[in-house]
Amino acid sequence: MDTYGISSEERTRTPYGIGALMERAAARTVPLVRDIPDEALTAPTPCPDYDVRGLANHLFHVVVEFQKLAARQDADFTSTPSRVAPGGDWRERFAQETDKLVAAWSVPGAEDGTTGAWQLPARLVGSMALLDLVVHGWDLARATGRTYPVDEELAPVVEELEGAVARLAPTGRSTGAFGEAVPVPEGAPAFERLLGATGRSPA
Template sequence: MPEYAALITPAAAEFAGILRGIGESEFTARTPCADYDVRALLNHLLYWGPWLEAAGRKASPPESATGEAEAGLVGDDWLDALEKQTARLAEVFGTPQAWEGQTAFGGSQMPASMAGYMVLDEFVFHGWDLAKATGAEFAVLPEVADAVHAIALEIGEQARAMKVYGEEVVVAEGATTFERALGATGRNPGWTS
């Protein structure tokens, strides 16, 4: 939804702050994403970021000779590369136009709003994943929590079918909106390494 465009910049800022706190010694730390340690999650972000940027610009997706697992994108300049990528994504998806109409992603057409959802999810949920893995504090604005919760409910069934979200986790009665959003994506809000 184009109204979510205004939430991209604050979500990106919190995400970038988490990135700056990650040290190389934490690359092997487990994350709430069972398939990823910190290094693999950073690689995931670096791999898919250009695809999301192209989707937001309604441009041709990048060509890739390797899959995500083989890409090996976490080099000495990973932080600079990921900060610049985050800034570009925030610039693109911070405009309502990026959320409107149709776009291409992963070889198929989809509503452009889905690409926007993915960017907001990457910043917020993967930001939380990295924060939990490294012991950092993660702050979510109430309006961002409301948005990612609404997104998780809207696309949850499809995302679980595509293995993007895990099975829903039941959260405690009285859980915050963000904790409910985490549960809807298959994350345990109380996860510890």
């Protein structure tokens, strides 16, 4: 078992690869991004540091840089390029780059071993990109008055992310990547528990 609590037995038991889970998440988030109207780009989001444009830029950057991590290349998160602007074709480019992200993490061996500057378990690194696709997809849906689609197809994605957040939360909160956990009612659906664990109020 590594320092983030991932055992070889657990990885073998998991029936879905990260690429397959990303594909399910992308099927929900990409249409939401495609439908963001220009007039909503300055709207606030559940992430206090970002308006819609800033959050879309952040998610776009994640989608691009995590392709490199799947291929054991160096990623650069020191600054976020400005790719999102009124008009233009950024929405379609985001869809194309998300397809490339799914493909990169679907390559055999992509989630084996370690990757990134901190040499974290590759599957956990892939889960970070998966988490951004899901929770920032929800953020953007909420910011633009829409609903993030949650159904049985998303269940294995949420299951993967619950485990990843449990491992990442202590460091994530100390660095400001995660907010403090928001309590959710007892018996709340798994997706709402995930949102609460990342510092979001499902309500």
